[in-house]
Amino acid sequence: EFYVLSDEAGKPAQVGLVAPSVTPFQHGSNPAFRMFQYAHNDSKTLLDFVQFNANLQHANDNDRADWLPTYSFLEAYGLSSMSASEFYNLGKEMKTDVRLSSRFLSYFHGGFPVDKSEVEVSCIALSATRAELLQCKGADTVVNLC
Numbered sequence: 242e243f244y245v246l247s248d249e250a251g252k253p254a255q256v257g258l259v260a261p262s263v264t265p266f267q268h269g270s271n272p273a274f275r276m277f278q279y280a281h282n283d284s285k286t287l288l289d290f291v292q293f294n295a296n297l298q299h300a301n302d303n304d305r306a307d308w309l310p311t312y313s314f315l316e317a318y319g320l321s322s323m324s325a326s327e328f329y330n331l332g333k334e335m336k337t338d339v340r341l342s343s344r345f346l347s348y349f350h351g352g353f354p355v356d357k358s359e360v361e362v363s364c365i366a367l368s369a370t371r372a373e374l375l376q377c378k379g380a381d382t383v384v385n386l387c
Contacts (some may be wrong), residue, residue, distance in 0.1 A: 242349045245329045245367055253325035261292070261349055270350040271297050273311070287323045289315045292348065312348055329367065336363035 242261075248254040261273035273294045280286040293308045300306040314320070318341075320327045335342040342363065364377035 242345060243328055243332075243366055245325055245332055253329035256323070256325050256328045258290075261294075265297075271295060272306075274308075289313055289323060317344065317348065332363050332366035334363075335366065 242259055244257040244259070245253050246255040246257060258275075260275050261270065263272045263274050265272050271294045273292055275290045275292050277290045278288045280288055291313050292311045294311045295306040295308050297306075315323070318331055320331065331341075335345060364374055368374035368377050
């Protein structure tokens with residue numbers, strides 16, 4: 242869902258957001274898309290996003306897909322902004338908070354459970370390279386988040 246990129250000094254500088262698929266093909270996940278809210282000034286700062294999901298079982302049973310808002314990122318994670326430091330702190334918190342990392346995975350996969358540890362979820366969010374991921378996990382192999 243996100244990757245925190247650090248500057249040369251190791252300070253959180255940028256965030257890369259990865260959205261779930263509108264055409265899911267793995268884990269039986271439901272399709273999803275996001276609507277982003279930006280500041281209406283010269284900065285165009287990202288303020289928040291809302292994710293929408295369609296329940297495929299419901300769509301198949303009713304011959305139509307209803308796209309419903311699932312969550313606001315700031316509200317779901319209790320953040321005050323979409324800054325790189327806020328994402329970094331969230332990633333660090335997921336390393337020890339099982340409920341938080343489970344919520345993160347559930348949102349990303351459209352409500353379907355995914356078997357990943359909180360350490361793995363955190364390390365994926367906080368690692369920009371394979372080497373950083375391996376160092377964070379203390380492992381020789383990497384498992385894909387998706």
